Amino acid sequence: MATLTVRLFDYETLRAQLTPGSRIAVLSCGCCARLSDGLGGEQGLASLTEKLVADGFQVICREVLPIACAGDSLKKNIGEDGIRRLLDEADVIIPLACAAGVKRAQESLPGARICVVTRTVGKGTYTPEAGARLTESPVETGLTIDSTEGLTLAEAAA
Secondary structure, three states: OOOEEEEOHHHHHHHHHHHOOOOOEEEEOHHHHHOOOOOOHHHHHHHHHHHHHOOOEEEEEEEEEEEOOOOOOOHHHHHHHHHHHHHHHEEEEEEEEOHHHHHHHHHHHOOOOOOOOEEEEEEEEEEEOEEEEEEEHHHOOOOOOOOOEEHHHHHHHO
């Protein structure tokens, strides 16, 4: 079962939160967030990076982490030098990941400005035919799942 995550807001809202010319690192989960209708993975990373670059932001790091919530994911994928570079050079780090992946980024990059752009809505399934379907959601999300097939992520986001 995958942890399913949705965008908190649209790209225009994100862009308004960034300073022109900002140096940005985009870290994308290649596991659950990739299954969240393309939020993460290479597709989500490429889509966000293209928009940021087109709007004049410097994307200084773009990395797909196999499992962003794994405790040593950043260290394994970008190494100690990469972590130091992010801390020294990035103005903003945008993790395209579930809440656990965002927390790992915050722990691995203490003091860095982490721009949270996602919200984890629960657990569910994924098939290429049906896409991501939310089947379990914590009470605090306020979502009610009345269907045995679950909710689409568009329905959950609404």
